Amino acid sequence: MTSENDSARAVQVDDLSVDLGGRLVLRGIDLRIRQGEVVAVLGTNGSGKSTLIKTVVGLLPAARGEVRLFGTPVPRFREWRRVGYVPQRITAAGGVPATVYEVVSSGLLSKRRMFAPLGAAGKQAIEDALEVVDMADRRKDAVAELSGGQQQRVLIARALVSDPELLILDEPTAGVDLASQQIFADAVRERVTRGTTVVMVSHDLGPMDALIDRSVVMRRGRVVYDGPPHASQTHAHVHHSHTDDDPGWLTS
Numbered sequence: 231m232t233s234e235n236d237s238a239r240a241v242q243v244d245d246l247s248v249d250l251g252g253r254l255v256l257r258g259i260d261l262r263i264r265q266g267e268v269v270a271v272l273g274t275n276g277s278g279k280s281t282l283i284k285t286v287v288g289l290l291p292a293a294r295g296e297v298r299l300f301g302t303p304v305p306r307f308r309e310w311r312r313v314g315y316v317p318q319r320i321t322a323a324g325g326v327p328a329t330v331y332e333v334v335s336s337g338l339l340s341k342r343r344m345f346a347p348l349g350a351a352g353k354q355a356i357e358d359a360l361e362v363v364d365m366a367d368r369r370k371d372a373v374a375e376l377s378g379g380q381q382q383r384v385l386i387a388r389a390l391v392s393d394p395e396l397l398i399l400d401e402p403t404a405g406v407d408l409a410s411q412q413i414f415a416d417a418v419r420e421r422v423t424r425g426t427t428v429v430m431v432s433h434d435l436g437p438m439d440a441l442i443d444r445s446v447v448m449r450r451g452r453v454v455y456d457g458p459p460h461a462s463q464t465h466a467h468v469h470h471s472h473t474d475d476d477p478g479w480l481t482s
């Protein structure tokens with residue numbers, strides 16, 4: 231199965247199905263994302279975008295099929311510092327009295343080395359990431375005391391701090407004001423020019439739109455379009471009229 235090209239692919243999803251609560255939420259997804267690509271994952275509410283993203287970062291198990299990151303199956307993948315992930319919401323910090331600084335610094339800690347001391351380079355990286363999202367003056371504040379958009383900016387800083395090769399973003403700028411979206415888009419653009427791969431779920435790409443070079447449109451747990459971004463909406467609509475095999479769940 232393994233070829234010499236596998237590690238050149240940042241993300242490889244083969245025949246992936248995911249079962250949540252007895253319901254097949256993803257069905258037979260195939261997706262290959264080369265290093266350096268900037269991919270938007272689009273689709274209606276409930277189409278499976280977050281489920282796909284969570285499975286790619288190892289938060290949900292596959293019922294069938296496989297996900298590989300940089301050629302390694304996710305259950306065996308250990309190089310999490312190569313991956314920056316911004317979840318849809320800050321649920322990870324719920325009830326935990328973490329400060330802005332602590333949450334951002336957690337982006338530098340691999341899952342295996344939670345208590346490794348930070349060096350000067352790490353501290354500088356945290357300062358830089360805080361500056362990018364304009365939260366440096368709030369570093370000592372509890373994340374729970376921030377507004378939703380401010381919390382999202384902290385999560386963005388956490389994902390950027392390790393300067394990952396692969397950024398996986400689930401509606402990263404939902405609730406974030408336009409000026410901050412622009413700052414974030416600029417930060418991502420700068421990384422893309424250095425070869426960073428980006429996979430981003432979004433309903434409203436905003437300033438990120440210009441960065442996208444490929445769209446993947448999901449509908450009812452399947453990929454219904456994968457190609458150039460500007461044709462994606464039309465194509466998804468056309469394809470929808472042919473999804474007669476859908477069992478009917480999720481029909482609004």
Ligand SMILES: Nc1ncnc2c1ncn2[C@@H]1O[C@H](COP(=O)(O)OP(=O)(O)OP(=O)(O)O)[C@@H](O)[C@H]1O
Nearest residue numbers: 250251255273274275276277278279280281282480
């Ligand atoms: N824990 C769960 N148990 C059962 N079903 C779930 C669970 N989490 C999500 N689902 C279902 O899986 C489907 C896909 O959800 P998902 O969050 O992946 O959609 P999405 O495309 O990200 O939607 P949105 O645009 O609203 O964020 C939905 O029908 C949802 O109800």
